[in-house]
Amino acid sequence: MxxxxxxxxxxxxxxxxxxxxxxxxxxxxxxxxxxxxxxxxxxxxxxxxxxxxxxxxxxxxxxxxxxxxxxxxxxxxxxxxxxxxxxxxxxxxxxxxxxxxxxxxxxDIYGFCENLREQAPDWDRSSGPAVVLGAGGSARAAVAALIDTGVRDIRLVNRTRRRAEVLAAELATPDTRITIHGWDAIDAVLAGAGLLVNTTSLGMSGEPPLRIDLSPLPLSAPVVDIVYVPLETQLLAAARRRGHVVVDGLGMLLHQxxxxxxxxxxxxxxxxxxxxxxxxxxxxxxx
Ligand SMILES: NC(=O)c1ccc[n+]([C@@H]2O[C@H](COP(=O)([O-])OP(=O)(O)OC[C@H]3O[C@@H](n4cnc5c(N)ncnc54)[C@H](OP(=O)(O)O)[C@@H]3O)[C@@H](O)[C@H]2O)c1
Known part of the structure; x- marks a missing residue:
């Protein structure tokens, strides 16, 4: 240079x-x-x-x-x-x-949308509710992006319920409802969902792993992890083994x-x- x-x-x-x-x-x-x-x-x-x-x-x-x-x-x-x-x-x-x-x-909203469009081009936003894990800074971008993409039902899962409530109150629109769930309800939350997005730091190098059983999630649902270190998180590896379309977090970083x-x-x-x-x-x- x-x-x-x-x-x-x-x-x-x-x-x-x-x-x-x-x-x-x-x-x-x-x-x-x-x-x-x-x-x-x-x-x-x-x-x-x-x-x-x-x-x-x-x-x-x-x-x-x-x-x-x-x-x-x-x-x-x-x-x-x-x-x-x-x-x-x-x-x-x-x-x-x-x-x-x-x-x-x-x-970040732009980055999230472009990455999803690129890596899961066949995702049908009306195929079922979107599940978002986490309610931190990146969850706000993911939820706003999903609303803009036309998702009408978002199931938000977070450890700290209050944080999820604030996010939902600030971002929900008349057309999109956001419901809040605890991790103990994850099986029911995944059942019938059309998309799963991890926005927590779980699964990132140096952080605890994200351990969830994906079997209730319909195979047609793409699985997105916005963590990109490592590029293939345990969540994405498990989803790939089951046959889901997987979307890693690097594309969001590049597009934003x-x-x-x-x-x-x-x-x-x-x-x-x-x-x-x-x-x-x-x-x-x-x-
Ligand atoms: N791909 C990209 O372009 C991109 C962009 C931004 C961020 N990221 C990645 O996204 C991840 C999250 O970033 P952020 O800025 O949203 O972080 P943040 O605002 O600190 O939020 C962290 C989230 O993870 C949850 N969490 C953390 N430790 C947990 C645990 N032990 N058990 C259960 N939940 C836990 C938190 O739950 P509580 O609310 O209960 O604390 C919160 O929902 C990071 O790995 C970051 O590198 C990627």
Whole structure:
């Protein structure tokens, strides 16, 4: 990569940020499009977030992504917030406008929808209720995405009932009902479902496994896991063995990056097999 006096800049703010795959993702697209640009990790402490965001236009940055722990806090620090981010209560993409003001959006709904469309193209959204496991930040994006896709019945399973109640109250619409269930009811929840989505951190490397018996789930239901480390979680492996269509979490990560890249660098961000392979290489367990 050659840095010149005209290099266009974007990056990702997080604390810590070293684990992020976004520099690799955007670096791939910059290289593919032969753009004189750089996308860099920006380790920003929570107490410095406002000053760091306001420094973006001063330093000539086109914008940035935001990751843990900044996604919620940034919502109140920027100048404009798009409806998707407001709905989820978190932002992950900031674009510096021509006048130096900060426009924020959340591209996780887009990433979730595109990934599902790509990896489960034959899924019929009217085939039965969608089961969503978890009620954290990513569950909000998944639930909003399913509502937008036309799902009319969502069964939400979460350990902390109150968190699920708040999510349901904030996201349910007149057309889509969200019912709340405990893990002890999982067999009944899976029965007759048309889609299963894990948004909990269970099954992620370093976290406890997600152990559920999939036998009540109709074989026609695709199984989505938004965890992508490891790429094939125990849930996906079990679903694959039973013959379900499986959807891994990497595609969501790749697709959510596209709108930011296209806004900052005015070039297409293609999700290709080559890009996937480059990212998959970084997900292999350390030896
Ligand atoms: N593919 C992508 O692009 C993408 C995007 C975002 C996130 N992710 C992945 O999604 C996962 C969740 O992220 P998040 O931001 O939504 O996290 P979060 O806001 O912290 O939510 C975590 C969820 O997992 C549940 N959970 C955690 N430990 C549990 C346990 N021992 N037993 C039962 N439930 C448990 C929590 O339940 P309680 O409410 O009861 O605590 C909550 O519902 C992470 O692995 C993250 O890497 C992937």
């Amino acid at each position: 050659k840095i010149t006096g005209a290099t266009r800049l974007a990056g990702i703010m997080g604390w810590p940020v070293a684990h992020s795959r976004s520099p690799l993702l955007h670096g791939f697209w910059l290289h593919e499009n032969r753009i004189d640009g750089a996308y860099v990790p920006l380790p920003v402490r929570p107490a410095d977030l406002e000053r760091a965001l306001r420094a973006l236009p001063i330093l000539g940055f086109r914008g940035c992504n935001l990751t843990i722990p900044h996604k919620q806090e940034a919502l109140r620090l920027v100048d404009r917030v798009d409806p998707a981010a407001r709905r989820i209560g978190a932002v992950n993409t900031v674009v510096v406008a021509a006048d130096g003001s900060l426009e924020a959006s959340n591209t 990056g596209r709108p930011g890249f296209e806004a900052w660098f005015s070039a297409p961000a293609r999700v290709s097999g080559e890009l996937r392979a480059a990212l998959v290489e970084t997900l292999a367990p350390a030896r």
